[in-house]
Amino acid sequence: MSPNFRIAFRFLTAKKRAMTMSLACTIIGVGLFIVTQATTSGFEEFFIKTILGTDGAMRIQDEIQDTIHAIKTSETSDFTVSAREEGRKYIEGVQEPTQIIEALANFANVSGASAVLRGNIQVRSSFKNESAQIFGIEIDQHVKVSVLKSQVIEGSLDVFRDTPSGVLIGSVLAARLHLQVDSSILIDPLNQQPARRYRICGIYETGVRDIDKSRVYVRLSEARSLLKKPTGVTFIQLNLNDPYRAPQDALHMEEVLRHSAEPWQEREKSWLSAFSALKISSGITVSVFTLIAGLAMFNTLAMIVLEKTKDIAILRSMGYERSDITQIFLWQAVIVLAVGIVAGSLFGGGATYAISQMPLPRGGITGIFATKHFIVNLTPWHFVEASLTAIVTVMVASLIPARRAARLEPGDIVRGTAQ
Amino acid sequence: MAENRTIALRCTNLHRYLGEGEGRVHVLKGVSFEARSGDVYAIVGPSGCGKSTLLYLLGLLDQPEEGEISINGQLMSNSDDAARTAARGEHIGFVFQFHFLMLEFSALDNVMMPMRKLGKLTPDQMTDRAHQLLTSVGLGEKTHRLGTQLSGGEQQRVAVARALANQPSIILADEPTGNLDVKNSSIVFDLLTRLAKENGQAVILVTHNPDIAGRCDFTRPMRDGLFV
Numbered sequence A: 001m002s003p004n005f006r007i008a009f010r011f012l013t014a015k016k017r018a019m020t021m022s023l024a025c026t027i028i029g030v031g032l033f034i035v036t037q038a039t040t041s042g043f044e045e046f047f048i049k050t051i052l053g054t055d056g057a058m059r060i061q062d063e064i065q066d067t068i069h070a071i072k073t074s075e076t077s078d079f080t081v082s083a084r085e086e087g088r089k090y091i092e093g094v095q096e097p098t099q100i101i102e103a104l105a106n107f108a109n110v111s112g113a114s115a116v117l118r119g120n121i122q123v124r125s126s127f128k129n130e131s132a133q134i135f136g137i138e139i140d141q142h143v144k145v146s147v148l149k150s151q152v153i154e155g156s157l158d159v160f161r162d163t164p165s166g167v168l169i170g171s172v173l174a175a176r177l178h179l180q181v182d183s184s185i186l187i188d189p190l191n192q193q194p195a196r197r198y199r200i201c202g203i204y205e206t207g208v209r210d211i212d213k214s215r216v217y218v219r220l221s222e223a224r225s226l227l228k229k230p231t232g233v234t235f236i237q238l239n240l241n242d243p244y245r246a247p248q249d250a251l252h253m254e255e256v257l258r259h260s261a262e263p264w265q266e267r268e269k270s271w272l273s274a275f276s277a278l279k280i281s282s283g284i285t286v287s288v289f290t291l292i293a294g295l296a297m298f299n300t301l302a303m304i305v306l307e308k309t310k311d312i313a314i315l316r317s318m319g320y321e322r323s324d325i326t327q328i329f330l331w332q333a334v335i336v337l338a339v340g341i342v343a344g345s346l347f348g349g350g351a352t353y354a355i356s357q358m359p360l361p362r363g364g365i366t367g368i369f370a371t372k373h374f375i376v377n378l379t380p381w382h383f384v385e386a387s388l389t390a391i392v393t394v395m396v397a398s399l400i401p402a403r404r405a406a407r408l409e410p411g412d413i414v415r416g417t418a419q
Numbered sequence B: 001m002a003e004n005r006t007i008a009l010r011c012t013n014l015h016r017y018l019g020e021g022e023g024r025v026h027v028l029k030g031v032s033f034e035a036r037s038g039d040v041y042a043i044v045g046p047s048g049c050g051k052s053t054l055l056y057l058l059g060l061l062d063q064p065e066e067g068e069i070s071i072n073g074q075l076m077s078n079s080d081d082a083a084r085t086a087a088r089g090e091h092i093g094f095v096f097q098f099h100f101l102m103l104e105f106s107a108l109d110n111v112m113m114p115m116r117k118l119g120k121l122t123p124d125q126m127t128d129r130a131h132q133l134l135t136s137v138g139l140g141e142k143t144h145r146l147g148t149q150l151s152g153g154e155q156q157r158v159a160v161a162r163a164l165a166n167q168p169s170i171i172l173a174d175e176p177t178g179n180l181d182v183k184n185s186s187i188v189f190d191l192l193t194r195l196a197k198e199n200g201q202a203v204i205l206v207t208h209n210p211d212i213a214g215r216c217d218f219t220r221p222m223r224d225g226l227f228v
């Protein structure tokens, strides 16, 4: 044990009240940091999981049409000049989905692709009418780019697969139209075609209200004939192995596929930025606690410095250097930090677990996702971040009294004129 | 030893002013002094004449406005804080007039403190030496008492033991027997003189006790910031 550490430990334990105070602040700071980060990021992660599981990581849609055409500079060279970024124009939809899906096989990150034909419709039940959208899908492809299978709360996907006139409808829409599994509905394609009758094979719930109240899944072939679109689709929904690489992949895909590619980060921008804002604001609240921990430590050390000036003079008279004095006081901060971080992590981890078991008021949240419990996401990173924040604030706060102690002149101290 | 006594400490023409502005006082007015290793010096004089002030300067705890101090032939008054700190640890043992110990630490810890900083002994050797020193000041039974659990005189004796810890060539003691009864005064004084003779240490002590002063090799009476 280094002599400076020994001295630090004694100084600190001799001032139990002040030490307990700064320790408590550190524990609370670290603990709350972990709790808030775990809960805010828990909801964010869950939201991301919901939207990735529903609308996929990426959509390929609308063909890009070059307005400034490639210019061949000479017959012998195939060097081309193009300026595509500006004045970009699009042709709506994907005309050759099969070709695009084949080309997508070359992207290692893509784990699934599903062509979707979308159209506005009206759904009629014996009870009332609602406007909605049909999504024509090949179910076996679509389950690879979504978690639709687990979102079905009534009925079954297998029945939908085997029933040519089957549909899956959202839970909110079903409730509004008073529909159950096996009820039949009329879908009016709003294009002077006669309405057709379908049977409800399943009711799904994504938790995203906008989707659950408007989306009706039908077979792609049904959608084609309803909407009179024999070829082409509206978009291709992709699933990615690493969804966080979507923006880079999107750029690359636009280049290669000549279709616009929209990553989920772009698509859900407004919600994602709301979550960031939430994280920042809870971060600020928690920073106040770490700030208080820093202040408490500052106060404790400043007090110990004042009380121990004579000990400092004795130490200096025995050959202890200025840097030893600084170390003695910084060690005290390190001791508080070490204990505070361990205890704070236990407290934060425990509290996070307790919160995750807590039911949400009024039976849960629905709207942007559906959950009945608090969602937490406890990663080692939260502990690291909390510890780093505590270390930085407490050490910075300790530096001032520690350096003041080191600057004291032994001669001034023994004469009582030290300031 | 007695034959080739070197000069352990020398100061020339030391001036020290204390206080600020109106209250500024010329405390030391050109003090010169020499201490040879193996000799015991007593500085005597009325209260307020500047004895402690001089001792702080000699102990490199304070710096003079004017004058020079050399320790074992090395000029220290112009050197930087690090060099003076190192010299304090290695060459000087200091006993303060009023506060002696770090009170949250045991007598043993206090005595080991300078040894730990110097780091020349193994932990076991340090403990042995500290025990030895405490025994020699009559505190062999109280080595584990905290500073707060010792009387003023006991604290003072621990402080003397601590000043001897690193076997410094110069021992500066500001009234080391001030709080002690006759018997313990003798123990402490005899210890200091014996060490001076055995190890060739220069001992400079401030005392108001004429008996003690009389038993030193040299007495330097001081008055109003000057030796007379």
Ligand SMILES: Nc1ncnc2c1ncn2[C@@H]1O[C@H](COP(=O)(O)OP(=O)(O)OP(=O)(O)O)[C@@H](O)[C@H]1O
Pocket: A415, A417, B018, B019, B020, B023, B024, B025, B027, B046, B047, B048, B049, B050, B051, B052, B053, B054, B097
């Ligand atoms: N901070 C200060 N400002 C002004 N004068 C001071 C200050 N500190 C000490 N003095 C004066 O310096 C003089 C010397 O003080 P010092 O402590 O050296 O005396 P001393 O000889 O050790 O006295 P004693 O025997 O009482 O310990 C005293 O007259 C004291 O009043």
Ligand SMILES: [Mg+2]
Pocket: B051, B052, B053, B097, B174
């Ligand atoms: Mg004095």
